[in-house]
Amino acid sequence: MDSLPESSTSIPFAQGVSEPFHFGEEIRGFSSENHLDSSSFTALLGLQSSEALVLLHPPISGQNISGKGNSGQNYSTVLNHGEVSTTLPANASLVERAAKYSVFATKAESDIAPGSFSIESNSGDTSGKFAGDSDSQSKEGSYVAVDDRTVTICSREKQTMKRKEADQLKVKAGTKKSKGDVENGRGAGSDENVTRSPEKPAYVHVRARRGQATDSHSLAERARREKINARMKLLQELVPGCNKISGTALVLDEIINHVQYLQRQVEFLSMRLAAVHPRVVDFNFDSFLSSEPFQPFSLGLTASNGVMAARAEEPAWSPVQVNGVQRPWPTATCANQYEGTHSFSVPQNPPPSLANSGTPSLRPNQLKMEL
């Protein structure tokens, strides 16, 4: 809509997109829907911003959000206007968020700012900076349920999705970890957040903590560093005995040792299996190299061995909930079934096509191997 004077640097979109797991964590925190990953979240944001644009033009009745009841009207208007995603009505928190955004959009120029601040001030962490009256109004929010840390968005939220995401991201990141160094100070920085008069053009304020630079480079670096730290934490949890070690270097060493150890184990076990089990194996690699959707029963397995391997693996998968990173772990169970049975399929079901080691008829797709 109007041109927001962006006095500060704009956060690159890539940053917002590159932190999907932050989004994932937050979203999971307040919404129970599993399919809300980062992509749908941004889609929602996009929708809401578009709705906001739509809403700005037609005057909407009942724009007061001072009461809960009126906010309900806003919900309905949001929902009625255009293609709200089906997840929105289903999730109260999302509806609230949509309403929030729409409200902000409609109230872009009006003096709704105190009301909007009331919504925003529900965030406990930055609440201290907000005006005092907002706290009193904060109770009337059914917005409490929503992750209000994300909302430091001022009334002129129509600003691009990118910035919303990025700033929400920054705020979330900042609030999640008490270090919270990834924050952006728009305009004059911290002072503006406190005053935030409605006459001023609204910024997407993210507070800059003390003693931390606010230019884009350091922000990007900080985001990257946080990413790295998060993943290091993951690795620490994964590798046994790494929790006690402090310091990135030693942890890395430990991780390297662990990987080497595992690889050695695999080698050792494979040698053992090879010694035990000399056979002629006919691998049809083309089938499972080309087809990524994995078909565990393509080799004519023996059911018992497959079941055994599968059972061994299933308990391993249940505790696997890697925080913040979505991984398709269930596919591994199929693979391990396959793995368990693969070695048995050959002595029991010699493939009809290439029978013996004597015939060196190598098709380009098939490797004939002798053990």
Add this chain to the structure above:
Amino acid sequence: MIKLASDISLASAVTPKKAWSRAILERFQLHLKHGRALKRVTVLNKKKKQEVCRGVESISRPDKLRGLVPGGERMDYCTLLEETADYIKCLETQVKAMADIVKSLCP
């Protein structure tokens, strides 16, 4: 050796979404075309050369990790850490599965 090959290919089939599994697959396909199965040897040789030339201590830790995780040489540090976590998890399952197989085969 062939067992190794089978295990590697199976491990790659587990999560093709991850970069390291793709790297393994690529390696394998390359060798299929050439009709040989070398795989790890070449990578190991490279690393040993590096070690010999520079001295073992001078290889930084992320480089070591890159050498360990398949396909890790082209990744930035962030991705490397993520892939490492994934790789460790898959290695663990692989070890478990193979141990079970061995247990069943030779009591």
